[in-house]
Amino acid sequence: MAVGRIIKALSGFYYVQSKEGIYACKGRGVFRNKKITPLVGDFVEFDIRNEDEGYIMKVKERSNELVRPPIANIDQVCIVNAAVSPDFSPLLLDRFLVLVESKHIQPLIFITKMDLVPSQEVDRLKEYQAIYKNLGYEVKLLSSKEPEWITEIMPYFKDKVSVFAGQSGVGKSSLLNLLDPDLYLETAEISKSLGRGKHTTRHVELLAIGEGLVADTPGFSVLEFSDLEAEDLGVCFPEIRTQMQDCKFRGCLHDKEPKCAVKEAVANGSIAAFRYNHYLRFLEEIKSRKPRY
Template sequence: MPTGQIRKALSGFYYVYDNDQLIQCRGRGVFRNRGESPLVGDFVDYTVEGQNDGTITVIHERKNNLVRPPIANIDQAILVFSIKEPDFNTILLDRFLVVLESFQIEPIICLTKSDLMDEPLEQKIQQYIKEYEQIGYTLLMTFKDDADIDDKIAPLLKGKTTVLAGQSGVGKSTLLNTILPSLNLKTGIISEALGRGKHTTRHVELIAVCEGLLADTPGFSSFEFDLMEKEELSSCFPEFVEIQDECKYRGCMHVKEPKCAVKDGVESGKIKAYRYKHYIQFLDEIIDRKPRY
């Protein structure tokens, strides 16, 4: 039985890539009965019916999957954040980073609209860049009409399945159009009243680009902690992971416990106070979450 990868899902059909061609497939009814659904990015077994039609029979085990956009087996996410309009927001960035860490998706932080910076803002942004790089994250800064954008991003896409994420209006569509001019996504104009972009994406598709696969959707703008337990949260802060074995108590939550290495790290400046503050906010959010039945 042949195996391929779903590269596009549209109107109930799944387009499976195998041997340099796309086979239009339906999912087996058994998936519906089990409450399962094939996703873009899934590796699947399928049977061929006719010249270019088939049925998906088996969905292989996933490395990970997101709900919005519905996509599986992602290696990395480019997090697109503008420096201004809307302003750079560390709590939103940390929310994205935490959820990506929980799915074991490598984040790349891409800062846009750097041409709007004045000198004080540039100093502030450069400090943030330094701090996030010290944690171990990769950061890029792009400029308006950046001729080198392909050279900056292309090597990062090679051999990876990549999605884009970020607030609305930060330039995700513009960035995609620069990498893939053929997409010609509607970039829209930011509504100043709402502070939101107007771009909507109709379907998810993986496109071969720069020897990797890129989802052509900037289709998710926020992440929730619905699937995360409070005990998992600290493992999504790499600088906490680095020192938390030094905490006196095993399973330390880094809140009220004595002799906590993380709290000591905040005190000494090894861990940035705003990152710890965000950890506490996210922890409260997870604890306050209504139980699901």
Template sequence: MPEGVIVKALSGYYYVKPLRGEDIAWEADNIQCRARGIFKKRGESPLVGDRVLYTLTENGEGAVEQILPRSTELIRPPVANASLAVLLFSVREPDLNLQLLDKFLVHIEHAGLETLIVLTKLDLAGQDMDAAEAARRLYEKIGYEVLVTSSVTGLGRKEVQKRLAGRISVFSGQSGVGKSSLLNALVPELDLETSAISLRLGRGRHTTRHVELIDIGGGYVADTPGFSQLDFLELGVEELGSCFREFAALSQDCKFRGCTHLHEPGCRVMEAVEAAEVAASRYEHYRTFFNEMKDKKRRY
């Protein structure tokens, strides 16, 4: 059976590009496929990014017969085999939201993907330039790679494209931060729809309606719907601390195994916060997420 990659999922159809060796044959037409009923019986669902075996049917369409083993799997956004998460957060319009950025980082750490933080719209920074620079220093100190971009001036575009080469990447972030604008700058012929920002609400309209792999010349980007909320249902509360990089190393020296870093004596993380070795904002977000997860556990 021929092998291909699902590049788009929409309304119950999976659009498969044939593989030529290890490369996606982008010049080939999409093959519109349905998934065999066996997947539903098993509780499985094909995802964008999946390598699959498929057969052709008499009407020129196809059927997904087998999903090949995945290297990674994201639940939200639903993407398989991505190796890099690009988290886009704007300096302004909407304003930089570090709590939401930390929530994204928790999910990406849990999924085991590499992370690239991209601060967009530097051309609008104005008086917020210091806040953007402080955020860049904070996350670089933790160990994250941070790039600053402007789709208006072209700042950072080449650096982003270089990081995307040779892999499937996921673009995610708050609505209206410039995901589509950056992709249009990387691949002008895409002409993706962009949205104006509501100044009253401080957020943009969702312009991406479905998950789709985009060929950016040497790499593939899964442009995904914007999110304003993420939940922690797939993450255990005991795993939260390990999803904060700077906590993971310190927790080995906590007095008690399974320390929650909230009230225990001899907690190395709490000592580091007191000594300003760990950013107070990160610790406060950890406490907020911990309580949110405990509340959800009680409800479910």
């Protein structure tokens, strides 16, 4: 039995990379009965049938997984935001951060298209960069006119499986093309009428970049907290996580309760008001979610 990692799933085949090469594999019929769906990133045991084909016999236990995009065993998520076109959105960034934190995956923040930002807006973006850095996040401001940043961020990918995530049109594929010009990933212009990018990436695939593996994933714009409970939301905000132990009541949701350490921290400025407002917005969203039966 051979062992490998699924690096691409396409048209019913799972492409498994092992020491011997890449094999186009089918899943066992029993997987469907057991509701097992192999994912890109999975470590699997497979039976080689001929020189480049095989059957996946077992999917090994995952350290984590994402549903959209469907991928497993991720070390870090590179959240790509555009500075302009589409405009930088702290709300959207925080939505991505909460989803990544809830899966216990390390986030890395890239803000692209800095060369297109009017000079008066640069300072505002640097203020956001400082706020997120103080929370323990790596934040890189990237400009296609200053390619030296490529060598600066390459070490982040070494020996890691990274996922690039972000709404369509923020430049994920363009960024990957800059990191490895041999990829020539299909890119598309922003649709001016919609203010969104076209979905140019149609499947999930792990690509070898910078001594690691990077997944280029379909752009997506609907990010729901379907698996997150209200009492777990605060843990996904590092600044709330550190304060919540000082709240008077156990199970404090930091919105209406008295003697809440988090609300005090917002009042004295040690928690950014915009982050707390996003927390309240997400909390309301989770509370108003329809129950699933």
